[in-house]
Amino acid sequence: MFDFSILISNPLINVAVVSWCAAQILKTSIHLFKHGEFKKERLSGAGGMPSSHSAVTCSVLLTSYLIYGFSSPIFAMAFVLALIVMYDATGVRWAAGLHAKAINYIVEYLGDENTKDKDQLKEMIPKLNESLGHRMIEVVCGALLGFAISLIGYFCF
Template sequence: MDALPATSSSSSYLLTNYPLISALLAFVIAQSTKLFTSWYKERRWDLKQLVGSGGMPSSHSATVAALAMSVGFQEGFGGSLFATALILACVVMYDATGVRLQAGRQAEVLNQIVYELPAEHPLAESRPLHELLGHTPPQVIAGGLLGITTAVIGYLFIIAVR
């Protein structure tokens, strides 16, 4: 596929920045989807899902996948800008299933330990740690696919309006 022409300085408004719009739209769709996947799982609406981390699909993965794909469409898949966006996406997605997921699991264990402390212990009344930090591999894959799909639909839309 031919690369889309780079935005010129005279039309570099945020509203015409295809990679930025693609990434933000993927983020919004992913966060909105979490509201419904949470309802399906728990049968209750949890509006915190709109701004929270963790859950299905990974909005971090959707955002960076959409960014990388749209940069590839706009600048070409053989350039250094696409390579940079792709490496960023890989690091973010790896981190979501690695460090952040493990930190969330550690928070679960620590919260359980604090919960079992005697009432007179100084930490017994401490606020619980946030447990839902990272993502499982299926959540990251779903977010990545959502991001790629968002970028492809955006690219097809741009081609159609030309």
């Protein structure tokens, strides 16, 4: 018989999963409040407020510090990973989202110019996801959410 307690026995995985779920639910709720529509894609999609990537990596970062200490290799790896993920979210992924927005605009513009080929053009180039990266405030809020969940998990459970 499989021992299901193993699924909840790793505190680093636990805070990561809880942080991701909390960030995605918040992201979906903020979108619903802001735009008045529920989009189930927000429950698993990238981009938006708060950054779930930052929440996950920062919750693992702080939990690894609290459990293993500053000089542990686990903390060092979590620290480096958090820096890379947050830099990538505000840099490379943000730029990719801007490129997707520009390509979508070009495709729409070309389709408007020649309505005969509009459907064929849209078939060749489907609308790209523009919400890939994050603004700095979204990353900071995600990091704060991750830290909060880490502290709650560590001191309350």
